[in-house]
Amino acid sequence: MIAAPEPGLSARDMVERAVALRSALRERQAETEQLTHYPKTTHEDFLRAGFYRILQPRRYGGYEFGLPVFLRVVTETARGCPSTGWALSLTAAHVLQVASVFGARAQDEIFGPDGDFRAASTVAPVGIARPDGTGHVVLDGTWPYSSGAPYSTHYVGQTLTAPEKPGDPPGPPVLFVAPRPAWTVVDDWHGVLGLRGSGSNSVRLDQARIPEYLTLRATLLDLPVEGGSTGSALHGNPMYAGRAPSFFHSELAAVMIGIAYAAADEYARILPTRPLTLDPGRTRAGLDDYQRHLGEALGMIGTAEAALRRTAEDWMETCHRNAVGDAPFTTAEDNRLALTFLNAGRLAWDVLQRILFRTAGSRHARDGERMQRYFRDAATYWTHVGPSMAEPLAHRVGRDRLGLPSDDIPLIP
Structure with a gap:
């Protein structure tokens, strides 16, 4: 057993720490972009705050606070700096999959003597896992888009099984954890x-x-968790018996909602500073239209966040039913949850590009302006493989509801 750094830390404490860091992260946005990763100061802040250990098993020095708390911390972090929120989420999250499906021997080694664990990952398999005859496999390749890699202690990757004989195609996928x-x-x-x-x-x-x-x-797209998992038995927590695709969509939605809130914060800052062209003694903050723009945006972001929080609770409840044998965590359940998370993220994107960025004014689309940065970050989310799953997920959910098979619809082209 590894003791958590602060055994008495509460979920509320964790969220309040994320809120308290928001201003500092906002001030570090430009530096973070220049470095291409968040600065060491931010990393040290996260270590002290315990953010990397939110989902980590208590057995290995974590807090096991659950998905709703994790997503609130991600949202608040992204509200301070979208790049930082993205990287935090995609390194602190993969502990959940590792703790769910790997055995005790592997987890003992992975988490080591102090529970220091952060893992970048990517969804696409690369290369071949070739056994070397000594109880090891040899991995060779380059795994792209591994968000949060600079501060990761491990890499959670996917590859393919070596063919049985020369000329045969590669075998099934292999999930691996590689130490730094x-x-x-x-x-x-x-x-x-x-x-x-x-x-x-x-x-x-x-x-x-x-x-x-x-x-x-x-x-990662099909972890063996139905009826409970290795991890849910080892840790006594149903959270480690959940499917990963819906969980991944929850992360992206939390980041997008954080970005949308950041844009609304910036919009509220901008309005009192923008004099009217024909009446420079007044500002846009006094105009009904801009007041309504901001109110509409906040209402829609709040709706997206409400969907995120409720669906996170639904995800946890689905894990519980799976682990205790009431109902399996099927791919149909995963499809349903994933689509709801995805729609929450899409709503946040729609608010940002249709209302906040559009009406903020061209001067705030310049380099160095936060509103421009938020638009760029959100637009990059929109190109991610996650949002591209919207149509196949909708197709799957429709077929699931009709009692038709849906597993043959690929989520990734």
Whole structure:
């Protein structure tokens, strides 16, 4: 057992710490973009606050606060700095999958003596896992878009099983956890439109050898959790018996809602500073139209956040029913939850681009303006593989409701 740094820390304390950091993160936005990852000062803030351990099992020095608390911290962090919120979420989140499906021997090694764990990942499999005959596999390849890689202690990646004989196609997917000495960060996160400070670098494994017990015949899109999981039994917590795709969509939605709130904060700051062209003694803050724009935006963002919070509770309840044997966490349930999370993120994007950015004024679309940064970051979210799943998820949910098979509809082209 590894004791948490602050055993008495409450969920409310955790969220309040995220709120308290918002101003500092906002001031570090430009520096974060320049570095292409959040600065060491922010990393140290997160270590002290315990943000990396929110979902981590208590057995390994974590807090096990659950998905609703995690998403609130991500939303508040993204409200301070979208790139930082994105990177925090996509490194502090993968502990959930590791703790869900890997055995005790693997988890003992992964979490080590102090529970220090942060893991970047990416959804696409790369390369082949080749057994070397000594109980290890050899991994070679470059895994792109590994958000949060610069501060990660591990890499959660996907590859393919080696073919049984030469000329055969590769076998099923393999999920692996590679410790930090096994891989390097490629300096290639440059020239992107948004999320410039998210540290979404590629990760390179060059003939890296890792123990076979740090690999699993599984994929992040279909973890073996129905009826409970290795992790839910090991940790006595149903949270570790949940499917990953809906969980991943919750992360993206939390970031987008944080960005939308950040844009609304900036909009409220801008209005009293913008004199009217024909009446410079007054500002836009006194005009009904702009008051209504802001109110409409806040109402829609609040709706998106309400959907996020309620669906996070639904996700936790679905995990519980699965672990105790009341009802399995099926792909149909996963599809339903994922689509609701995705719609919350889409609503936040719609608010930002249709109301806040459009009516803020062209001067706030210039380089260095926060409103421009929020638009760039949100637009980059819109190009992510997650939002591209909207149509196949809707198709799946419709077929699920009609009692028709839906697993044959690919989520990723």
